[in-house]
Amino acid sequence: MSTKKIGSQTVKLEHPPKIIATTSVVGPKEGQGPLKDSFDIILQDDTNGKDSYEKAESSIMYTAISETIKKANLSESDIDYLLAGDLLNQIISSNYAARDLKIPFFGLYGACSTMAESLSLASLLMDGGYADYIIASTSSHFSSAERQFRFPLEYGSQRAEASQWTVTGAGAMLLGKEGNYPSVTHVTTGIVKDYGITSADNMGAAMAPAAVDTIYKHLEDTGRTPDYYDVICTGDLGLVGKKITTDLLKEYGYDVSKVYEDCGAIIFDNEKQETKSGGSGCGCSAVVNCGYYYKKLMKGEISKMLLLSTGALMSPTSSLQGESIPGIAHAVSIEFI
Template sequence: MAVKKIGKQTVRLKNPPSIISTYSIVGPKEGDGPLKEYFDFILQDDLCGQKTWEKCESKILEDAIKMAIKNAQLSEKKVEYVLAGDLLNQIISSSFAVRNLGIPYFGLYGACSTMAESLSLGSMLIDGGYADYLVCATSSHFCTAERQFRFPLELGNQRPPTSQWTVTGAGAAVLSSNGLGPYITHVTTGKVVDAGIKDVNNMGAAMAPAAADTIIQHFKDTGYRIDDYDLIITGDLGIIGKEIAEEFITKAGYDISKIFTDCGIEIFDNERQDTHAGGSGCGCSASVFCGYIYKLLKDKTLNRVLLISTGALHSTTSSQQGESIPGIAHAVTISNTKE
């Protein structure tokens, strides 16, 4: 019997895991943005001493995982699972990052929703009594994503105003069955929602309906009121997607405008840094959560946050075959109390 299930899509964890440490790494552009003081490490260049951008992405993810474990004052032998994913084909950044760690590994693909997906599944593993320590991690890289999903940088293609800048960054969080918080108390698993958007340069519009669907369902399932949250933050909608999602949510009777923002908006100064509609990518919500939101929770500036990572579930193959872009959004409640 699913005693922890509430409503249609939400789980209330009976033994909420504590996030006992995080670590965030970002690229130079992200490190020049509004959140620079919150990131743990800022790269000097986009290669990080590696020969390719793909190798760089894998390295920063590996470094983030190792440093999060170190910050938790654990040895890698104490960690029972790594749950990680990225945007590249066959999630090579994650698989190559953990190949020398000797830790059991779940490779995840939820596109840019992967950080909240890993936190969701990791929380359930600990709440279910299957682990005491595990790591949830995600990465992306501007240059690797452009090469795979759009055009190689060497072509110098113009980016339309609706496009978003894939974040070069990685974030890792250590979850524990013990700890003083913040805790992951609720998990709302998203549904695949397809609004028929086909423009690969307008990811925000493609993901916004899924984000709105998950947020609305979360409130229905949990009975939480808007004032129960200090912050509701989506992962990768950017300016355009946030506006669309907010409109859907308001029409459903939930005015979250005073506490609603997006990681892709917060990480860049869009005008000064010319990122058009804002940031995106697996590393967007990962680095903003692990570097910014987590610190605000730890110092009690924030007490309860709803993090919703959003993903566009397309590929170069599906786009070339004329398919639309399905979206997904997973949500976790992170609170300084176990309620």
Template structure:
């Protein structure tokens, strides 16, 4: 019997369990609205390392290792680590995995990587190919600025539509058993490109991909926005969130009552001066592994649709005048209820 539902969605019959999570964030994120939900808040952006790139690797390593420890497991018990980041050649993830005794699958989905890794991990579990899989990702403000924009030393002025790359990491440990939140559906997105070229306005560049994936998830599953306690996009920020909400109305999906964007929520935009909010792989990862997961355990949310979004440009393609392709993947996470 096929597990495919509709055009782009997979039904996870075994309902892989997310038995524990860990969120690690930087000092700025630790001063934001979700500060009480994060497991580890760094006192120093460098985390004691001599470069921001090495610091990002340490974020991911700490998130993964702490998650394994919480479950009273060892690295050797984990069948696969599925992870990625924003840096060239997935260097943050590769170098973190170098120090672990775990088979590694590296993924690149830009800021969509948390739901991409969770999707792949869930499918591995549902295919009965593993007993334990860790899905993770990371980003770092300073390493991302150096790669995608300008070195911080240049003091470049930020535009009103710009977003602040989250310094953070999140890891989820999936298993077969236990009374924990579980994944039920995976909707793999298509790349959408509406000709946006402004790398300082990624929210509107990614919004069409979020809309397309959410719309297709509803069509494939027969669900509606009202079936979820919360629909959370990844890092569209304040402006991208508004665009997404308006575009979904054109398909007769009203998400106004149960929709948040992790990038719009992770910072106090006015007090912390983050313009349109947060972005980066670590944005939806830290919020999902912190706030969303912990509130599910408390019973506040029973059904969440997590939709991480990514802008798939590079410094090379931007210099060549290319547009910004967007991608979004959705995972339905449920706990209790029917």
């Protein structure tokens, strides 16, 4: 085992980088939900003035990144690396956002796990001494995701009870070295898990085993118990996946019920906003963490959180070819130290 790893899947950072600025940009529907006061920018128009939903999504990721750089009084040339990914085929939201930013760029694909994946790699690169500043970012858009993964909106398809509503939004986090900000202290990298779920209307159930596995490994590797954290928050399991995760972790001997939350479960008023099992998409974990939880950390309302994002690693093609939906989850400890 290498020196900086503790346990099988976790790295304890020796020089924990600080999250010195974040930006959350959301669409109009997210801006009417219960977390509306915690988002930085709420769009009045989910096309953001662009002529396609895909271009809109790319533009909101660009906005999240460029606003974050501005908040820290930096310029693009100060940023050593940009790590970003999104849900669209060939991650075009990230690629076209990166085109307009002259920053060395690593493109990622981890489906809805991308906020934790980008933050994990960014934290390791910072800790290793390869950068002074790194941006981690991701996005999703309800209308670009629906037509790519399910049906064109114009079909007016009925939504299943376990289905989730892809968040329109983008988040960006800027890592630096100085100041009174929360630090990334541990990175637990996930293994792909597949329990045979085949329905794209039940992503929460497909991703829950991955979340359970990564939370379990994180707690085992660090020797921590769930109550070490003020919050353990998964990305977008929604109401169905959240319940499965809580129940399965109990079977593994961990009762997370007092500290466990899920970004997908809280971003919408699921009854009133008719979002069924809750929010989903890379943007869900991104905006709830860059908006709601980062503000709670900065206000001192919480001081230790375990941020997880969970990804369903399927494609419409793999589903049509009869494949089940594998999931992955990455976890990052964020603490004031």
